[in-house]
Amino acid sequence: MKKLPYIKGLSLLLLLSGTSTPVFAGSEDVVVENAWSRASIGVNRPGAAYMTVRNTGEDTVTLTGLTTPLAMMPEIHETKTNAEGVSSMAPAGEITIEPGQSVALKPGGLHAMLMKLQNPMIEGETFPLTLTFSDGGEVTVEVPILGIAARGPES
Amino acid sequence: MQRRHVVQYGAAGVGAVALMLGVGWWRVDGPGAPKPAGQRPLPLSAMDFRLTDHEGNEVGPETLIGRPTMVFFGFTYCPDVCPTTLSDISGWLEDLGNEAAQMNVVFITVDPARDTVEAMAEYVGYFHPAIRGWTGPANQIARAAEGFRASYERVPTEGGDYTMNHTASVFLFDAKGELVTMIDYHEPREFAVPKIRRALTEYVEGAT
Numbered sequence A: 001m002k003k004l005p006y007i008k009g010l011s012l013l014l015l016l017s018g019t020s021t022p023v024f025a026g027s028e029d030v031v032v033e034n035a036w037s038r039a040s041i042g043v044n045r046p047g048a049a050y051m052t053v054r055n056t057g058e059d060t061v062t063l064t065g066l067t068t069p070l071a072m073m074p075e076i077h078e079t080k081t082n083a084e085g086v087s088s089m090a091p092a093g094e095i096t097i098e099p100g101q102s103v104a105l106k107p108g109g110l111h112a113m114l115m116k117l118q119n120p121m122i123e124g125e126t127f128p129l130t131l132t133f134s135d136g137g138e139v140t141v142e143v144p145i146l147g148i149a150a151r152g153p154e155s
Numbered sequence B: 001m002q003r004r005h006v007v008q009y010g011a012a013g014v015g016a017v018a019l020m021l022g023v024g025w026w027r028v029d030g031p032g033a034p035k036p037a038g039q040r041p042l043p044l045s046a047m048d049f050r051l052t053d054h055e056g057n058e059v060g061p062e063t064l065i066g067r068p069t070m071v072f073f074g075f076t077y078c079p080d081v082c083p084t085t086l087s088d089i090s091g092w093l094e095d096l097g098n099e100a101a102q103m104n105v106v107f108i109t110v111d112p113a114r115d116t117v118e119a120m121a122e123y124v125g126y127f128h129p130a131i132r133g134w135t136g137p138a139n140q141i142a143r144a145a146e147g148f149r150a151s152y153e154r155v156p157t158e159g160g161d162y163t164m165n166h167t168a169s170v171f172l173f174d175a176k177g178e179l180v181t182m183i184d185y186h187e188p189r190e191f192a193v194p195k196i197r198r199a200l201t202e203y204v205e206g207a208t
């Protein structure tokens, strides 16, 4: 995770001068824990990754998207199961995390959906996943690839 | 609670269904039709469908009668719910050990277009060896889902692919093919394993 000095006066200056140098407002305090994913069979099936995203700072942060060299279309999805027991999943949109709070991406709920895999996900390997935030900041985490039948980072 | 909502929004629902008729026949009348809440699966003896298991054997509901049975609907292109449920089932079977040895455990695909016999064989191979994968022609999958009162629906995703919404509950039948109970998605293991034991116990009682 990149850290840059956060100076309020400078932030406005940079904005006015049109420079692309990022000045973060919150995302530098984001910590990603317990990331894991399941191996894939080839590249035709989408993969999924899970993790806990913790906001240890004083500002609310908004997770806006994902990027990874592993997949052309990574997206945060949410699985929902209705009263009839039918599960469906859809893009979750932006995710706001209040100061001191965390959001869990876990099986059956939020997940990092990895569509259009560029390479098969092989058990024992890892891949970098970058979370992008509304303040322009990014947090990159190295995600371990567990077995297809894995139940979580401990199993 | 559910029923009251249906009554309250009944008028609006009729309007919505009328609107959907032109474009959504498949969802409304086709195999993807949502089943009313609370409808219980038929006994296995009252179901009628012909599928193929992942080893190429012809199978049907009668294949399951005589032993307690666990059935789950899903598809192998499912990144979240299906591997999670199959690994949960694998964990339950491990917990039960020898007790589960005489059980049928079947994963029926709702996506036969992509889930060929070979695809099912490769996929189930990653989970507990007791799990069988069943696939077949779309109309037979539809008949199976009908019998279990399960529903599924093909949903296009960005980029030209599609995913499937589907019933994610696990169905438990006794050895006579009568429904014992269902295990809902997200149900903790401390509830799931005793439910499976109940299906197994009814098997023992039925055998004596």
Ligand SMILES: [Cu+2]
Pocket (backbone or CB within 6 Å): A077, A078, A089, A090, A111, A113, B079, B080
């Ligand atoms: Cu998804």
